[in-house]
Amino acid sequence: MHATPPTNSSDDDRRVTLLTPEQKQEYISLMQWGAPPLAACARVGASIDEIETTLARDGDFAHRVQRARALLMENVAAAMYKSAMGGSVYAQSNYLRQCRPPEQPKENSIVDGMSRGQLRMIMRNATQQWQDEAEDEDWIDEDESE
Numbered sequence: 001m002h003a004t005p006p007t008n009s010s011d012d013d014r015r016v017t018l019l020t021p022e023q024k025q026e027y028i029s030l031m032q033w034g035a036p037p038l039a040a041c042a043r044v045g046a047s048i049d050e051i052e053t054t055l056a057r058d059g060d061f062a063h064r065v066q067r068a069r070a071l072l073m074e075n076v077a078a079a080m081y082k083s084a085m086g087g088s089v090y091a092q093s094n095y096l097r098q099c100r101p102p103e104q105p106k107e108n109s110i111v112d113g114m115s116r117g118q119l120r121m122i123m124r125n126a127t128q129q130w131q132d133e134a135e136d137e138d139w140i141d142e143d144e145s146e
Contacts, residue, residue: 019046019054024061027051031068087124 019027023044030040041048055062077098083091 016047016049016053018057019044019050019061024054024058024064028061028064028068031065032071034072 023046026044027040027046030043031037035043037051038048041051055065077095080091080095080098084095
């Protein structure tokens with residue numbers, strides 16, 4: 001007697017193997033460190049088809065990969081914020097456009113239509129206010145910063 005192949009999977013899916021638990025963990029680790037997906041595939045010895053099939057069939061793995069990508073985006077936003085607070089007008093305007101609170105829709109941006117000079121003035125004032133408040137409250141403990 002021959003085993004009946006699953007009816008919900010295509011011929012291509014049956015030929016693609018799923019990642020092992022070790023490959024999954026290594027792939028996620030590589031993604032968390034910012035490796036491009038194709039480089040991570042090569043490093044764990046898997047094809048992009050095997051990654052995609054595993055993502056489709058393993059909800060926990062898909063969630064962990066999605067979370068790794070979200071963390072990378074948070075790192076970019078944090079770096080942009082740091083640059084913006086350091087006075088970079090480019091970072092300030094991009095941060096305000098891209099990292100607005102969820103309750104403020106993009107099409108109603110307060111910065112749309114503002115000149116670079118207006119943005120610079122707003123961010124310079126906000127930066128100075130933040131620095132003054134941080135100094136007043138001893139935000140940074142000298143011992144911890146070393």
